[in-house]
Amino acid sequence: MNSYLIRMTVPWLCPFLLVMSIWILLRGHNAPGGGFIGGLVAAAAIAFWCFARGVEDAKRWMRVSPLHLMIAxxxxxxxxxxxxxxxxKPMLTALWHKVEVPLLGKLPLGTPILFxxxxxxxxxxxxxxxxxxLEEFELWNRSGPS
Amino acid sequence: MTTIIESEPWLATVALISTIIILVSMGMTVVHLLRGPGLSDRVAALDLTALLLLGAIVLYSLKTGNPMFLDVALVLALLGFLSTIGFARYLEERNKP
Known part of the structure; x- marks a missing residue:
């Protein structure tokens, strides 16, 4: 998209969206949120980058290929x-372990957060x-399937 | 735990008036969305609907005293314009020969 304002805003806005997605991820299990919604917010940040600066730049910004992310x-x-x-114990049972964090108190860590x-x-x-x-198909379509 | 609206009774009046204003403007926006002469007017009306919805969510959070809804408003504020940008991109592509 050929807009100077959006291209210049995106590098400032996308980190905020990513921090927000991690926050949504971590507050799940006790409050509304969780992995799925956090992942969607993070994907929205990448989609925004992709809209503003093109597919190649978004891929370079992500550094990891989507396939590797899926596998991981x-x-x-x-x-x-x-x-x-x-x-x-049976599969998918939640295991909890309390970790002592200095100055902050006990932090309950379990398998649900890993999941x-x-x-x-x-x-x-x-x-x-x-x-x-979709974006690459669009580019290929515009350049003409020669 | 008392909600803020119980400790400050005048806030109920404020919330009522604001709700009426938001409802009226939302109705006007929907009329604009249906009648708008061009596609770009309709996209602008959709964007305005998202912002008015944000105001309604914040008012509901004030009314119920549940701060959980404020997070919804925050996410909506950050992501609401993404759809507008998508539409703008689509319009730009369409007008290109």
Missing amino acids: GVSTALISGLMPMFAG DIGVFFAVVGVTTSILFS
């Missing part, structure tokens, strides 16, 4: 599901891969 997300979720089996992180990366990967495919 699904394997993280799978590992979090398999972890209770080694503790002698949510996996969902987050899978959603980002799927959405951006669909978006990039």
Whole structure:
């Protein structure tokens, strides 16, 4: 898109959206939010970059290919599901461990947050891969299928 | 826990008046969305609808005293214009020969 204002705004706005997506990811389980919605917000940030500066620039900004993100997300979720089996519990049981953080108190860490992180990366990967495919098809269509 | 609207009774009147104003302007925006002569007018009306919805969400949060809705408003404010940009892009592509 050929607009100077949007091209200059995007590098300032997208980091805010990504921070917001991580915040939404972390507040899940106790409040509205979670991996899926956080992943959608992060994908919206990448979509915004893609609209403003083109597909190639968005891919360079992401640094990781969407396929790798998908694989990493699904394997993280799978590992979090398999972890209770080694503790002698059924698959996908939530395991909790309280970590002592200095000055802040106890931080409950469990497998649900790991599962949510996996969902987050899978959603980002799927959405951006669909978006990039559509954009590339559009570019190919415009240049003429010669 | 008392909500802010219980400790400050005049806020109820403010919320009522603001709700009426937002409702009236939303109706006018919908009329503009349906009648608008061009596609770009309709896109602008859609953007305005999202902003009015944001105001309505904040008012509802004030009325119920639930701060959870403010996060919804925050996300909507950050992402609401993304659809407008998508439409603008589509219009730009369409007008190109």
